[in-house]
Amino acid sequence: MSSNFESFFQIHDQRFAAIVGPSPTIELLAENKDYPFAHEAGVFFPETNSLYITSNRFTSHENQKKIYITRVNLDQKPVTCEEISTDVPMGNGGINYGRDHVLFCGQGTMTEPSGLYRMSTASHKSELLKGDFFGRPFNSVNDVVVHTDGSIWFTDPIYGYEQGYRPQPCLPNQVYRWCPSTGNIRAVADGFGRPNGICFSPDEKTVYITDTDRVHGDGSVVDGRVSSM
Template identity: 40%
Template sequence: MIFEDVDGATREFGDGRPLPLSACEWHQGTLLTNTSTGPVESIEDCRFVVRDPEFLDILGSSPKLVELVKTDAHEGGAWYPDKDEFYFSSNKLTSSTGQIKTDLKKVNLRTRNVTNLSAPENNTPNGMVLDNDGNLVVCQQGSLNQGGFIQRINLKTMKNTVVADNWFGVPFNSPNDAVVKRDGSIWFTDPSYGSVQGFRSTPKVNNQVYRISNIGVVDAVADGFTQPNGLAFSHDEKHLYVTDTGFAVGWVSDQSAPVCLRWGL
């Protein structure tokens, strides 16, 4: 099946596979030839940019981008299938006492109702992920009065526990994002964005990536970052990919520095 644009022209991906009308193919340009990098076509209703043909298997023949709800979503993004709920953190807010904070929220994907789950133990939540038992693991960035920590919330009872809040007695900077390996260990990034934005004290440790074992032992597994941020395992979990958004915002003068790093495990 070949899809057609409104003018009747057929559209195919670079390898000859049909390209949905709402998708655009990515072109990797070069500086030497002064060719641009980005979507091949400037289609007004382009909602999906295809960089790899395997993405077409996920999109299907007629993908749609649907707005679920208008809210102040910032980061997180964890789907809880048991109740069809989506958990996320809010944009940066100011509390009644003038302190910077963020809220932990959820949206019911059936009713599209948004609920604020913020409580005293929620201390500037940011990234989050479900663990292998369906609990919500939240990166709490901390405040001027309290260090950052990794929190686990049982979504059935809403009971929460602190998984870890220090490395050899030194408080974390401001935990940002986390992933859970199939063996149950929690891996997370710890940049100094809290201090940069004025709601955390001066860092006492380098910006690093940590692993929390199943018995709660915290190990630093990678350093040398400007600001480690998002992270993800390869499908076989033999490699860990970590983005360094310190480079992306121009805090690194070396323009050859990588934006995303990969470690063999």
């Protein structure tokens, strides 16, 4: 499937036009009709031409709430998709973390902690790097970005509790900055209803955060569309 570029995108900065060129096209590379497999993360590794994505939350045939992580191999024609077996609980946002790791937001479950998980792209083994704010467990860490100074900024709304797979919150809906080298962590913003997506401006002097407080998706399906944040 391909289409005229301008019918899908609007260019607000000519630097973007210089990247995509004068006549880009859009092509459907992969789909999964069994569950909403392409929802968050979108972490690309140019060295291996592979992309890691997290699915939206869905209920499996075993009546369990699930989120899958998929590795999309873009070297194959057609591309291939592989479900990753890893210990990231209810993965959501993610970002490159070094040459061979993904830093995933694990939203957690009733028994597994929410937090920042580092996953190897070679073995797909993961480890919890940060799961609490001065001893209080995070709610359901949602999205993350890494500053060039090494600090990690992430959002932590209470969607997991609202959607029934996390315990009652111990913390407000907040945005955090954590410095792994020193262990310092602080809440940098607490005025959001549901802090969600996060990214820096190109010069990293401004951080942009989406607040999805207006509509609280509960994970139900309406008219074929999954309602979830």
